[in-house]
Amino acid sequence: MRSERYIPYVLILPSVLFLLFLFAWPLVEALLLSVRGGDGRWTLEHFQRMASDLYFKDAVRYTVLLTVVMVPLQVVLALCMAMLLGGINRGRDLFLYVWTIPLGISDLAAGIAWLAIFTERGYLNSFLQAVGVIQEPRLWLSYETPAMLFLAVVAAEVWRATAIVFVILVAGLQLIPKEYGEAAEVFGATPWRRFWRVTLPLLMPSLQVALILRTILALEVFAVVVALGGRNLPVLAGEAYFWYNAYQSPGVAAAYSVLILGISVVATLVYLRLMRPKQEAAA
Amino acid sequence: MAGIRVENIIKLFGKVRALNGVSLEVRDQEFVVLLGPSGCGKTTLLRIIAGLEHADTGRVFIGERDVTALPPRSRRIAMVFQNYAVFPHLTVFENIAFGLRMQKASPERVRAQVDRAATLMHIEGLLGRYPAQLSGGQRQRVAVARALAVEPEVLLMDEPLSNLDALLRLEMRAELKRLLAESRTTTLYVTHDQVEAMSLADRIAVMSTGNVVQYDVPMKIYQEPADTFVGGFIGSPPMNFLRLPVEGSQAKIQTLALDLPAAPQGREVLLGVRPEDLEAHPQPQPQSFPAEVLVVEPLGPHLLLTLAYEGQHLKVTVPPDFETRPGQTLWLRPQPGRLRWHDPGSGEALGHAR
Numbered sequence: 001m002r003s004e005r006y007i008p009y010v011l012i013l014p015s016v017l018f019l020l021f022l023f024a025w026p027l028v029e030a031l032l033l034s035v036r037g038g039d040g041r042w043t044l045e046h047f048q049r050m051a052s053d054l055y056f057k058d059a060v061r062y063t064v065l066l067t068v069v070m071v072p073l074q075v076v077l078a079l080c081m082a083m084l085l086g087g088i089n090r091g092r093d094l095f096l097y098v099w100t101i102p103l104g105i106s107d108l109a110a111g112i113a114w115l116a117i118f119t120e121r122g123y124l125n126s127f128l129q130a131v132g133v134i135q136e137p138r139l140w141l142s143y144e145t146p147a148m149l150f151l152a153v154v155a156a157e158v159w160r161a162t163a164i165v166f167v168i169l170v171a172g173l174q175l176i177p178k179e180y181g182e183a184a185e186v187f188g189a190t191p192w193r194r195f196w197r198v199t200l201p202l203l204m205p206s207l208q209v210a211l212i213l214r215t216i217l218a219l220e221v222f223a224v225v226v227a228l229g230g231r232n233l234p235v236l237a238g239e240a241y242f243w244y245n246a247y248q249s250p251g252v253a254a255a256y257s258v259l260i261l262g263i264s265v266v267a268t269l270v271y272l273r274l275m276r277p278k279q280e281a282a283a
Numbered sequence: 284m285a286g287i288r289v290e291n292i293i294k295l296f297g298k299v300r301a302l303n304g305v306s307l308e309v310r311d312q313e314f315v316v317l318l319g320p321s322g323c324g325k326t327t328l329l330r331i332i333a334g335l336e337h338a339d340t341g342r343v344f345i346g347e348r349d350v351t352a353l354p355p356r357s358r359r360i361a362m363v364f365q366n367y368a369v370f371p372h373l374t375v376f377e378n379i380a381f382g383l384r385m386q387k388a389s390p391e392r393v394r395a396q397v398d399r400a401a402t403l404m405h406i407e408g409l410l411g412r413y414p415a416q417l418s419g420g421q422r423q424r425v426a427v428a429r430a431l432a433v434e435p436e437v438l439l440m441d442e443p444l445s446n447l448d449a450l451l452r453l454e455m456r457a458e459l460k461r462l463l464a465e466s467r468t469t470t471l472y473v474t475h476d477q478v479e480a481m482s483l484a485d486r487i488a489v490m491s492t493g494n495v496v497q498y499d500v501p502m503k504i505y506q507e508p509a510d511t512f513v514g515g516f517i518g519s520p521p522m523n524f525l526r527l528p529v530e531g532s533q534a535k536i537q538t539l540a541l542d543l544p545a546a547p548q549g550r551e552v553l554l555g556v557r558p559e560d561l562e563a564h565p566q567p568q569p570q571s572f573p574a575e576v577l578v579v580e581p582l583g584p585h586l587l588l589t590l591a592y593e594g595q596h597l598k599v600t601v602p603p604d605f606e607t608r609p610g611q612t613l614w615l616r617p618q619p620g621r622l623r624w625h626d627p628g629s630g631e632a633l634g635h636a637r
Contacts, residue, residue: 182335187356
């Protein structure tokens with residue numbers, strides 16, 4: 001049965017081709033695009049143009065700031081939700097489904113939904129006027145109110161993307177055998193110490209996955225930001241889009257993409273390093 | 284040190300009655316085994332005593348304290364779990380120290396207690412390792428050491444040896460017996476393995492469908508089972524039960540008449556007799572009855588025979604050099620004083636063996 005040895009390879013071949021064609025090839029193309037001039041010579045001019053652009057510093061700053069604010073918020077919130085869900089018996093599925101509804105909504109749709117809240121004639125202004133806090137509609141999302149714009153993006157992103165962290169953590173919690181919690185209980189741990197000394201360390205692999213996934217996606221944040229603020233809140237993925245579309249400059253757009261990739265890779269390596277399982281650390 | 288007392292515990296899982304009003308007392312320093320087939324409620328009872336489950340009615344006392352409403356951490360117990368539940372993210376040292384750390388014991392006390400427990404379990408060389416680097420038997424030792432390190436009033440063990448291979452189980456069994464005899468910790472131990480129960484226990488509580496059906500010292504349980512369930516569950520092979528006709532105050536096996544301790548209700552009675560309490564002879568003997576050999580199984584220390592008497596099957600053990608073959612008729616002589624009589628309806632014993 002010699003031929004059977006090749007069957008696994010044949011079976012994974014379509015997906016490998018698919019990945020090579022749609023991911024690896026564009027990746028290589030983008031890399032080449034970012035380091036090649038119009039005449040085909042190697043050059044750093046795209047990166048220099050990117051770095052000297054007026055929006056560049058703000059884009060880097062806001063992207064990193066958004067990631068640093070959003071990701072911990074989402075993880076803490078999702079962890080609380082997952083732990084609460086663990087304490088529910090009746091109606092557990094109902095909570096699970098309701099809390100994961102945002103998973104089914106595209107990020108642009110989510111951005112537009114939140115735009116309907118924060119826009120000049122939106123729900124927030126109508127509500128504030130109705131209860132008499134303000135007399136005239138206020139502008140929340142203009143370039144003059146970057147803090148409010150930033151908070152609106154954080155709110156929309158937290159609402160939209162906490163669910164994926166939640167799902168990962170719920171699955172992770174279910175993987176922890178309940179005997180560990182019971183052993184901790186029997187040996188005198190209060191619920192609080194049980195969480196810190198047993199549950200959280202055992203949840204580390206799931207937390208790592210959730211953090212890496214969310215950080216990478218947060219560094220690519222785009223549709224929600226564009227829907228809420230256009231270019232008033234510049235972010236890296238948005239700049240790549242504007243350079244490609246508005247400025248017709250694929251080289252600089254590719255440079256932005258490569259920058260996002262670089263930051264993502266570094267962030268992932270940092271997580272892998274910091275959250276190494278203890279057993280491996282000892283070995 | 285303290286005893287355990289449970290009173291009238293009832294536990295329902297949905298509509299299933301897992302425990303049916305169980306009362307049990309474990310004396311201070313006693314080693315009691317809860318023995319029964321799976322689903323009999325023994326683990327549920329243990330978990331209720333630990334506080335990991337709550338009884339629908341009934342009370343649990345540890346020493347003089349009513350702990351019914353207390354969470355596990357306030358009960359001053361330790362437990363060894365079936366799958367060990369040794370924390371994978373902590374070293375062996377920290378695993379054993381876990382209970383002491385939760386009590387906020389001083390570093391000196393933690394160090395001293397961990398060393399003592401590790402030495403008792405012969406794992407003092409493994410303290411720096413993580414559980415992933417240990418064998419199943421070593422993890423088992425860590426789990427026991429963790430329980431001993433807190434010097435609990437009461438030690439609860441839930442099938443602690445069932446995940447070990449046969450050889451290791453035998454070794455750990457003897458070691459546990461020595462260890463707990465030395466430490467004299469009150470211990471309640473759950474198992475479905477009757478050999479384990481016999482070998483370890485001061486007393487055995489045999490459970491069946493949510494009730495304790497017999498609670499006594501191992502040899503009494505073995506020789507004088509309270510009913511046919513206990514007789515059939517304890518012993519390998521189990522006790523034989525022969526349905527016999529009653530004439531007056533005697534039961535008849537062909538020409539052999541055996542005195543009954545009490546008159547049974549009906550016209551029939553069950554004779555309970557252990558395989559080793561029937562003496563087999565190739566020739567007719569006084570005080571014996573004939574049975575036909577169906578199967579001969581050489582098991583090493585003895586031969587296990589399956590025989591038929593009037594359509595009822597019997598297991599008998601004979602010395603390994605006993606010559607016999609299927610189809611042969613043997614004469615079986617019951618050992619006087621080792622016979623149990625049971626009511627065929629309820630299965631309950633009629634009284635003491637004669």
